Amino acid sequence: MSLDPSASLPTFRAGMVGMGMIFDETYAPFFRQARHGIHDPRCGLFRVTLVGAATRTGRRAEAWHAAQPDVAPEFQSHAGTEAVAALLQSGVDFLCVASPDDRHFDAARQALEAGKHVLIEKPSVLTLAELEELQRLAHQHGVLAKVVYHKLLDPDHKRLRTLVADAVLQHVNNGYCTLLEPKSISTGQFAEWIQGRNPGTYVAVHYIKLIDFTFGGHLISVSCTGQRGIVGAADGDTWDSTQLRLTYRYDDGRDAVFDIHTSWVTPDNFPGYVEQEVQFRFDNGVWNGHSRKRGIECVIEGRTPHELKTSINTHYNGSCLEPWGERRQRGYGVEVIERFAREVAYVEAGGPATERSARLAEMRALHYNDVASDRQVVAAVQAMEAILRHHAAGRPHAVVEVNAAEGGLVLRLPGVTEAEVLHGPRV
Numbered sequence: 001m002s003l004d005p006s007a008s009l010p011t012f013r014a015g016m017v018g019m020g021m022i023f024d025e026t027y028a029p030f031f032r033q034a035r036h037g038i039h040d041p042r043c044g045l046f047r048v049t050l051v052g053a054a055t056r057t058g059r060r061a062e063a064w065h066a067a068q069p070d071v072a073p074e075f076q077s078h079a080g081t082e083a084v085a086a087l088l089q090s091g092v093d094f095l096c097v098a099s100p101d102d103r104h105f106d107a108a109r110q111a112l113e114a115g116k117h118v119l120i121e122k123p124s125v126l127t128l129a130e131l132e133e134l135q136r137l138a139h140q141h142g143v144l145a146k147v148v149y150h151k152l153l154d155p156d157h158k159r160l161r162t163l164v165a166d167a168v169l170q171h172v173n174n175g176y177c178t179l180l181e182p183k184s185i186s187t188g189q190f191a192e193w194i195q196g197r198n199p200g201t202y203v204a205v206h207y208i209k210l211i212d213f214t215f216g217g218h219l220i221s222v223s224c225t226g227q228r229g230i231v232g233a234a235d236g237d238t239w240d241s242t243q244l245r246l247t248y249r250y251d252d253g254r255d256a257v258f259d260i261h262t263s264w265v266t267p268d269n270f271p272g273y274v275e276q277e278v279q280f281r282f283d284n285g286v287w288n289g290h291s292r293k294r295g296i297e298c299v300i301e302g303r304t305p306h307e308l309k310t311s312i313n314t315h316y317n318g319s320c321l322e323p324w325g326e327r328r329q330r331g332y333g334v335e336v337i338e339r340f341a342r343e344v345a346y347v348e349a350g351g352p353a354t355e356r357s358a359r360l361a362e363m364r365a366l367h368y369n370d371v372a373s374d375r376q377v378v379a380a381v382q383a384m385e386a387i388l389r390h391h392a393a394g395r396p397h398a399v400v401e402v403n404a405a406e407g408g409l410v411l412r413l414p415g416v417t418e419a420e421v422l423h424g425p426r427v
Contacts (some may be wrong), residue, residue, distance in 0.1 A: 009037060010046040010349045012341065013074075015092035016053040017084060017107045018099035019060045021189050022121060025317050026150070028064070029329035030337045032071050040342045043350040044282060048341050052076040052090050054083035054107070088114045094144075094344050097121060098339070100193040101201055105130040106333035108145065112137035116345075117144040119340045123205040123381045124374050127421045128408065129379045135371050144347065144363055145371040146340050149209045151338075151370050153332035155315055156289050158416070160280070161214045169287065174217045175258040175280040177207035184275060184306065186231045186240075191393050194231060199262040200224065200242035200384050207260045207278070208246065213368060218257070219427065221378045222383035222400040223393065230265045237392040240265040244384055262358035271297070273305045275311075278281045301380075340369070376402075379409055386411055386422050402427050 016027060034048035050072040053061040058079030065075045067268045078086040084107045088095070094117035097107045105125045111118040112134060125131050138145035151157055163169045177213040181203070186194055212219070224244045232238025241263035248256050265276070276291035276318035296312045304310045312318075315329040350359050367373045383400035390398045390413065397414050400422065404410040 002355060005136055010345065012048045012344060012348075013091060014092040014341075015087045015090070016050060017051050017087070017095060017097045018121075019055055019057075019064060020098065020105075022098045023064075024331040026337060027098065028071075029317075029319075030334050030341075031376065032068075033328065033334075034338070034341060035071065038338060038345070040345055040350075042342075042346045043356065046345045046349060050075060051092060052078060052087050053091060054078045054087040055365065056083075058083075066121065071091045084110050088116060092116060093348070094340075097171075097308050101124060101196070102193075102197070105134070108134055109137065109245070112141055112143060112145060115141045115143060117146075117344050119146050119148060119337070120371075121148045123147075123378065124203060124371055125378060126201070126385060127382045128375065128378055128425075128427065131371060131374060132243045132425075136370065142197060144340075144343060144359060144360070146343070146369045147371060148336055148340075148371065149206065149373055150316070150333045150336040151206045151210055151273075152208070152213060153336050155332070156294065157210055157214070160287055160289075163287075166215055169282045169285050171252075171254070171283045171285065172256050173281045174256055175211060176261075177204075177210075177258070177278045178261040179203045179206070180262070180266040180270075180272070180275040181264040182268040182270065182305070183230070183265045184268045190264070191351075194238060194299075196237050198226060198239035198242050198385075198388055199227070199264040199387075200239070200244050200260070201381055202262075202264070204242065204244050204260040204262045205381055209242075209374075210278075211246065211248070211258050212376050214255070215248065215250075217250045219246060219379060220249045220255070220404045221247040221402060222380050222387070223398070224384045224387045225396065228392075235392075237389065239388060242384070243386070244380075246380055269305060272311045273309045283380075325399075336369075362406065373425055379423070380415075383409055383411070383424060386420075 031050040037045050037047050039045045047360045055061050058077045061077040068312045095111040097104050097120045098385055101123055104120050108118050108247050134145050226239045227236050227241035228236060230240045244260045246258045272292050278289045280287045292311045297310055298312055311329055315331055317333045321327050321328045345357045347363055364370050387398045395413055399409050401410045403426050405426045407418050407421040411420040411422055
């Protein structure tokens with residue numbers, strides 16, 4: 001942290017790993033606004049400035065900075081295999097990791113080893129062993145390791161959790177979630193890194209976290225299947241769509257099953273562009289949520305649904321001309337990043353240095369985003385990926401049992417006596 005001599009404001013220097021679609025939609029508007037100052041009652045007014053990025057080629061980073069150099073005057077682009085190390089050496093206070101999911105761990109590990117706070121896009125990592133290592137490093141170096149689950153800040157989802165917490169909706173019985181994305185995303189924006197990946201890890205994880213955070217309980221089993229042949233070979237390891245099933249057990253001994261269906265090969269011109277729907281059934285009620293039914297639809301000749309979306313989610317991200325003439329981009333996709341910045345500022349500038357460890361512990365206790373609270377989510381992701389690997393190798397229909405006699409994650413195949421232990425320690 002340094003002091004800005006022009007305004008005497010604490011200024012936190014941020015670095016960015018990855019500058020793809022999620023950067024454009026959430027991080028870029030956050031940095032545009034945060035350079036003017038963020039106020040938190042616990043630590044006052046502070047600034048955040050983006051000082052650099054680490055990407056594979058540097059092209060997107062350089063183009064972004066060239067288009068708006070005033071947003072990040074100190075910005076430097078670092079590219080290649082040593083880009084993250086170079087970015088960390090430039091003097092950042094925290095690192096935001098928004099690269100493809102199978103590259104999260106290495107960047108986050110380097111940041112924590114350097115004693116920097118880190119914010120990681122979902123899923124945090126792909127295995128429990130990686131999660132445990134990040135948690136260990138965060139404690140060793142006295143910094144925060146947090147994960148972005150922006151859907152937890154969706155007003156609809158916050159209202160759902162409120163009704164559950166207040167026992168207005170009582171005891172979830174089962175649930176269904178779906179998220180469908182157009183083919184142009186998997187074959188265009190994600191084409192460079194999509195090989196060997198699946199939309200379940202990419203987007204189902206939002207709903208895994210929603211279920212895990214909202215309803216609690218203990219994950220006891222994971223199963224998954226999927227379809228191939230559009231974005232990759234029909235017998236390959238790149239998945240068009242996945243159907244994930246999670247079973248949770250609650251303290252009263254009752255189970256609940258949740259089905260999460262995801263696809264990124266939906267036709268480009270289907271009405272929702274990105275279609276999202278959830279249904280949860282309780283002992284005494286039903287909760288339904290739908291991205292299009294709750295929101296706005298707009299059709300503009302020659303511009304929707306590709307340049308502009310037909311279904312506009314202004315809750316997530318909206319660029320608006322305020323009544324007083326100011327243009328701002330806001331929404332829960334931006335808010336979740338600002339919340340992390342507030343947590344960092346509180347730890348570093350929220351009181352005497354002698355009380356920093358207490359403030360750090362307070363921020364680590366936030367269940368919605370700390371890596372320590374991500375165990376069941378990462379367990380589900382690791383199990384799903386293992387099941388899909390077996391499926392691609394001609395061994396479908398595996399089931400992963402959580403906290404079995406043999407270990408924390410145990411994969412069982414039909415007709416095979418010997419189980420495969422994916423992770424030994426308990427989840």
